[in-house]
Amino acid sequence: MPRNSKRSTSIRFRIARSTVNYFRLIYQTxxxxxxxxxxTASYPEFEKGLLATLKPYRRxxxxxxxxxxxxxxxxxxxxxxxxxxxxxxxxxxxxxxxxxxxxxxxxxxxxxxxxxxxxxxxxxxxxxxxxxxxxxxxxxxxxxxxxxxxxxxxxxxxxxxxxxxxxxxxxxxxxxxxxxxxxxxxxxxxxxxxxxxxxxxxxxxxxxxxxxxxxxxxxxxxxxxxxxxxxxxxxxxxxxxxxxxxxxxxxxxxxxxxxxxSKSENESRWTGSPKRIGLCCNALDQTASTIEIITTIQKSLPDFEIHLRLHPSTPASEVDKLIRKCPAGSVVRNDAKTVNSFAFCKSVDVIICGPSSMMLEAAMAETPVITVETDSNTDVYGFQKHGLCQTATSAHDLSNLIADIETRDRGAFRKAISYFCEGFNSxxxxxxxxxxxxxxxxxxxxxxxxxxxxxxxxxxxxxxxxxxxxxxxxxxx
Known part of the structure; x- marks a missing residue:
């Protein structure tokens, strides 16, 4: 076959292949x-799942x-x-x-x-x-x-x-x-x-x-x-x-x-008596419940510092409003937009929060975690089921758990972490x-x-x- 004929056939083949690929792309699109x-919008499971279990969600x-x-x-x-x-x-x-x-x-x-x-x-x-x-x-x-x-x-x-x-x-x-x-x-x-x-x-x-x-x-x-x-x-x-x-x-x-x-950053948070409490909240938490927790801790454990950390998406005006409603001088504000969550967990002796990834972050910093049982607090991630955190049934019960945090079985706590984080105990x-x-x-x-x-x-x-x-x-x- 002449060289020009071969070249012409090759060009026609490339054009045909490009045309087929073009129409395939349009068809797939x-x-x-x-x-x-x-x-997140078209699956009803999402609304029936996380959003619906935490708070009535209105579209x-x-x-x-x-x-x-x-x-x-x-x-x-x-x-x-x-x-x-x-x-x-x-x-x-x-x-x-x-x-x-x-x-x-x-x-x-x-x-x-x-x-x-x-x-x-x-x-x-x-x-x-x-x-x-x-x-x-x-x-x-x-x-x-x-x-x-x-x-x-x-x-x-x-x-x-x-x-x-x-x-x-x-x-x-x-x-x-x-x-x-x-x-x-x-x-x-x-x-x-x-x-x-x-x-x-x-x-x-x-x-x-x-x-x-x-x-x-x-x-x-x-x-x-x-x-x-x-x-x-x-x-x-x-x-x-x-x-x-x-x-x-x-x-x-x-x-x-x-x-x-990073394992090199990890250190035990189980030494000495707890004195600093990290309280983590988000837009789904009720303000009245948060203030009740702060007031109860302040009365029953007056020597403890409460470090309040709200979700980074919380508007500054809402943060200021919540702090104004708290008893004067009862909390230290922690800015989630500037302070790394893992660093925050290491800076306190116990974390109190609802169902969120913050629980796992705290556990991996080997900081004990406590959650408060409420109608809107559902164990969507399985942290309570698998022993990653302790559960308080009331604000008063929460104070008792904080005071007795040193008695918790550290080995069981670490095993619970390894279920969520592969290799934590290796x-x-x-x-x-x-x-x-x-x-x-x-x-x-x-x-x-x-x-x-x-x-x-x-x-x-x-x-x-x-x-x-x-x-x-x-x-x-």
Whole structure:
């Protein structure tokens, strides 16, 4: 065959392949399940789960929020047409680390720092580039979202009352990532969120581009969380693995431990009599109950310092309002926006809080934890069930538990922690961040799993084996 004929055939083949890939991309974009990609709004289990058990949760019912959501999405898309859209700056053939909130960054940044191969951190500049491209690319799909809003029924239809903007972003975000991966393909993607629309859309785009995805747990897991759809999941411990195992998750699970926890920083908080109490509250806690706890402790344990820490999302005005209602000079304010949670837990002798990840943070700092039983305080994470904390039935009972905190069995406490954090009782086990980094490098380089990881025949998840037995339970006797 003449050379020109071969070249012509090759060009026609490339054009045909590009055309097929283009139509496949458009088809996959049109067929995205926007409800599956936004489970926090479209799964009734979320409202029946964490939000409903902590506090009556009210969704806006008016027609106005839905209309304004569509209008805002269209306005942002129109504005993006006139903006200068820069290419999304990924590095090809390198692991891509993606996080958005502070907790997510704390979960994967230690792993990123342990990587021995070049890796790329998805920063704010990358996020702005993706957002600009997504706002443009979603324009043709906004009518499709409006049509789904009209045709959907039940809980899914109600979800449009408060998630219109999120639904409108999904198609554009998916296309922006697919096009970016076509020009600069990461070797794998490390993600620290499993249920927000942005991260689930990123996972879908990566899967359709045949890029391995790795999920790193960034906070405690509740029973109502959706199944994991990542290729690999690096979980904190057995608690998370068991909860996800009941949901037909497709991920290959590794119990690595908590990456942000450093054993070298740990020290016992069980020496001497407790004098400093850390009281942690969030927007779901009743102000009257908080003030009652503070007043009771002040009367029964007058020599104790109470350090009050509110959730970082709490407005400053609400913090000031609560402190003004407390007895004068009864509390020391701790700023959650500037003081690291782990450092705060180490600075006090006992933590009082409701069901939140703060319980586990305190336990890993070996600071005893107490929770107060109320109608709205539900054991959504299983901390009470597995002995991670003690439970007070009243404010008076709380004072007694604080006074007797030194008598608690330290060995049982440490065993409870190891159920949530793999390897907590194995002193010579490598740091979780180091184990996770090694696994990610192997996945990135398409290498086999290291031989010191053993798969459980019963459960299917993988555990690190250092040929070292876990420490036996210690007693305070």
């Amino acid at each position: 049109f067929n995205l399940d926007i409800f599956e990609l936004n489970p 806006p019912h008016a027609f106005l929020p839905r209309t304004l959501g569509f209008a805002a999405a269209i306005a942002r898309s129109a504005k993006s047409v006139f903006e200068n859209a820069r290419p999304i700056p990924f590095n090809a053939n390198q692991p891509l680390f993606v996080a958005s909130t502070t907790n997510q960054k704390l979960a994967i940044r230690p792993i990123f720092d342990e990587m021995t191969t070049d890796s790329f951190w998805f920063d704010e500049q990358c996020k702005e580039c993706v957002s600009t491209h997504a706002n443009r690319l979603r324009i043709p799909f906004i009518p499709l979202v409006m049509l789904k809003a009209l045709l959907s029924k039940g809980y899914r239809r109600k979800s449009f009352r408060h998630s219109v903007a999120t639904y409108c972003e999904i198609h554009g975000t998916y296309l922006a990532f697919r096009l970016a991966f076509a020009s600069s393909r990461p070797s794998c993607i490390v993600i620290s969120n499993d249920h927000s629309a942005f991260f689930r859309t990123l996972e879908q785009a990566a899967r359709h581009s045949n890029i391995p995805t790795i999920y790193v747990q960034h906070a405690c897991v509740a029973e109502h969380f959706p199944p994991l759809n990542f290729d690999y999941a690096l979980l904190d411990g057995q608690d998370a693995a068991e909860k996800y195992a009941n949901k037909a998750s497709r991920s290959k699970v590794f119990l690595v431990g908590i990456s942000k926890y 002193p010579s086990r490598p740091q979780a961040s180091s184990l996770a980094a090694t696994l990610i490098e192997n996945i990135s380089n398409r290498q086999q799993i290291p031989t010191n990881w053993k798969q459980s025949k019963k459960h299917g998840w993988w555990r690190y084996s250092s040929n070292e037995p876990e420490l036996e339970a210690e007693t305070t006797a």
